Amino acid sequence: MLSVRPPRSDARANRAGILDAARGALALDPHASVDLIARSAGLSRRTLYGHFDDRDALIRELIRTGAQRFNAIAESISDADARIALARLAARLWQEAAHVQFAAALALDEAHVEDTADALAPLRRAVVQLVRRGQDDGSFRTDLAAPTLSRLIEEVARTVVARTDASSTGAANLAVRAVLSIAGLSWREADELLSAHPDITDLPATTELSA
Template identity: 65%
Template sequence: MTTTTPVRRPRRDAIENRAGILLAATEAIARDPRASVDEIARTAGLSRRALYGHFPDRDALVRDVIATGAQRFNAVVLRIDDDDPRVALARLASLLWQEAAHVQVVATLALDETHVHDTAVALAPLREAVGAIVRRGQEQAVLRTDMPAATLARLIEEAARSAITRIDASSPEARAIAVKAALSIAGLSWQASVDLLSAHPGILEED
């Protein structure tokens, strides 16, 4: 008779500790892409030894941080279904503001040669979504057409990332400014951006 060894599920506190480490790593690396294991452990309120109980090394931890970002980007992209490309772009920028820490850390790690492939995979759904919105907007002549869609999409991505990383998040206008920055690069005037957000107030209120 063949017996099978039951699969042990991770303890709840182990799962919570792992999630806490990932959150701490996201915060630490967003501040400093070279943040050490010691700094991440301190941010998580754990010892270095406890951290290594969950991750064998820093690279494994960073890969999980990137994977977490990818999951969150995918979730954001799946929520964008607006017919108007301008509204779709504004909503995407607004929802990404809610994921500011993950956007910042993945974009920062994209400059690290060690994790180029991982970050490219993480950013792929987001970049595909922006590209599709831009192409649709150019076809409908509601977004600027003086440059290729791929170039415009990358400029919008950079504008949004810059806004997310540089604007004081405590400002009540921060989210609106980040959205307007993306719309401005896409070709909308400041007045057109204000009018669009006034016509769709829910864009700045979604969680």
């Protein structure tokens, strides 16, 4: 039986360099070409195509690796109170999206909806479970089924990411309040919750998760 040889270290380094270069180039220009990305990585176009079949394949990989971080955030939320858990999840996801907002914008692009949906399936399952838990204990609105309410929360989050300047003061707070509002909390209830738990939106500069 033939063993599969792992990629050489220089091949792994080239692939990582291409992804880093793509993140940087796309942050400046969402329409950055393959040629520009290859030059930014210090590699030839041919070398880039040795790792990715085309530009779409490269973008799909960026979405996949970004989704891994979002999914890991969902797994890290352990608050017993569904309201606090949803607020904390929204804040941490916002922080990650703001940190790599260009990648979030790519993921929200209609051309990559299916790729994003597949990559974020674990996150979506976690949100549905969280919403169902909040409905069961009376924290969240119950006029909508959990999957429907979860999708509304997702759409609101998509809009906030797409429309809000990540660097603006209070952006994370706005995102969290929008999500809580859709879940059924009044502005006063959201205010009381965030006042009692200021750590939710008092986020560090970066999220320490492995890529």
